[in-house]
Amino acid sequence: MQGKVVIVGSLNMxxxxxxxxxxxxxETLAGESFVTVPGGxxxxxxxxxxxxxASVAMIGCVGDDAYGEQLRSALLAEGIDCQAVTAIPGESTGVALIVVDDNSxxxxxxxxxxxxxxxxxxVNDLDALLGQAEVIICQLEIPMVTVGHVLKRGRELGKTVILNPAPASDALPAEWYAWIDYLIPNESEATALTGLAVDSVASADAAAAALLRAGVGKVIxxxxxxxxxxxxxxxSQHFPAPKVKPVDTTAAGDTFVGGFAAALAEGKSESExxxxxQIAAALSVTRSGAQPSIPTFNEVQSFQP
Structure with missing residues (x-):
C-alpha cells in the first residue's frame, strides 16, 4: 500500500x-544555456x-498565468492530487531565478x-485533506504564520510532521520545535537556525544537539x-553519502525530503x-534541473553504488 503524504508549500517556475x-x-556574465523548469x-x-x-496531495497557490497552468499540469502528470492547488486571480506565479556554475x-x-x-x-478549509495524511511536510517558502499553523495542526492530528527549514535566515519561533517530528536542514540552514558554523559531521552533531535542546523531536x-x-x-548516527559524479545539485535536498517521507509513510524504519x-538525492545530482532530475522508485531500488 502507498502511504499518504501531504505537502503544504511552494510552487515556482x-x-x-x-x-x-x-x-x-x-558583474554581467555570458550564460551558456537557459531553460524553464517546474520547481518550488x-x-x-x-x-x-x-x-x-507515496500517494501525494499538494496544498499551495499559483498565479492565474501560463506558469501556474504549467505547474499544475506537471503535478497532475505525476499522479499528484491537485484539488488544493489554487489559482489566485490577478497574481503572478512564483518564480525562482537560478544560476548553476561549472562546479554544479x-x-x-x-x-x-x-x-x-x-x-x-x-489550510483550514482543507483540514480533511490533512487528516488523510500519514506524513505532513512544510518548508519556508510560504508565509511563516501558515507554516506554524500547519505544524501545530499536524501535531494535533497525530501525524508525522516534517519541516524542511528552507530557506532559513534565523532561528525558528520557539513554540514550533515541539510540533516537529523531523527537522531536516542542510549545512547553511543548520547554521542559520543555531548560530553554529556547520561544515562537518562533528559540527552537524553539535547543531543537531542544540536543536534537540530547543525541543524538536529528531534532526537530520x-x-x-x-x-x-x-x-x-x-x-546520533552518520550516514555516508552514496558516491556519484554531480552535474547539478538543484533539488537534491528536496529529493531527499520527499524520498524520506515516502519511505516513512510506507512504514520503513528511520534508517531505511x-x-x-540519500540514494534518491544522489541520483538526482547526476542530472540537470529540479523536477526533471528526481528519480523513480525503481531507479532507487536498482541503484548500485
Whole structure:
C-alpha cells in the first residue's frame, strides 16, 4: 500500500541558466544555456514523494498565468492530487531565478507570487485533506504564520510532521520545535537556525544537539557529499553519502525530503528511510534541473553504488 503524504508549500517556475561561475556583485556574465523548469520546494518534494512510492496531495497557490497552468499540469502528470492547488486571480506565479556554475553549485533568487497567498484560512478549509495524511511536510517558502499553523495542526492530528527549514535566515519561533517530528536542514540552514558554523559531521552533531535542546523531536542534517547526520535525544548516527559524479545539485535536498517521507509513510524504519532518501538525492545530482532530475522508485531500488 502507498502511504499518504501531504505537502503544504511552494510552487515556482524555475528559470535556470548555466554559466562558467556565479557572478560577483555588479558583474554581467555570458550564460551558456537557459531553460524553464517546474520547481518550488513544495512542488519538488511532492514530485519526489510521488515518484518514490507515496500517494501525494499538494496544498499551495499559483498565479492565474501560463506558469501556474504549467505547474499544475506537471503535478497532475505525476499522479499528484491537485484539488488544493489554487489559482489566485490577478497574481503572478512564483518564480525562482537560478544560476548553476561549472562546479554544479547554484545561486537562487525567489519571487513568492502566488505562494504568498497560502494562508491559515486556506489550510483550514482543507483540514480533511490533512487528516488523510500519514506524513505532513512544510518548508519556508510560504508565509511563516501558515507554516506554524500547519505544524501545530499536524501535531494535533497525530501525524508525522516534517519541516524542511528552507530557506532559513534565523532561528525558528520557539513554540514550533515541539510540533516537529523531523527537522531536516542542510549545512547553511543548520547554521542559520543555531548560530553554529556547520561544515562537518562533528559540527552537524553539535547543531543537531542544540536543536534537540530547543525541543524538536529528531534532526537530520544533510551534508551533501559528506552524507547526513541523524540525531535524537538518545544518540546520533552518520550516514555516508552514496558516491556519484554531480552535474547539478538543484533539488537534491528536496529529493531527499520527499524520498524520506515516502519511505516513512510506507512504514520503513528511520534508517531505511534515510538511506532511501540519500540514494534518491544522489541520483538526482547526476542530472540537470529540479523536477526533471528526481528519480523513480525503481531507479532507487536498482541503484548500485
Amino acid at each position: 524555475d528559470l535556470v541558466t548555466r554559466a562558467p561561475r556565479l557572478p560577483r556583485a555588479g 520546494k513544495g512542488a519538488n518534494q511532492a514530485v519526489a514523494a510521488a515518484r518514490l512510492g 553549485q547554484n545561486a537562487i533568487v525567489i519571487v513568492a507570487g502566488g505562494n504568498g497567498h497560502v494562508s491559515p484560512e486556506v 542534517v544533510t551534508l551533501g557529499a559528506q552524507g547526513a547526520l541523524f540525531a535524537n535525544q538518545a544518540s 528511510a534515510i538511506r532511501f532518501g
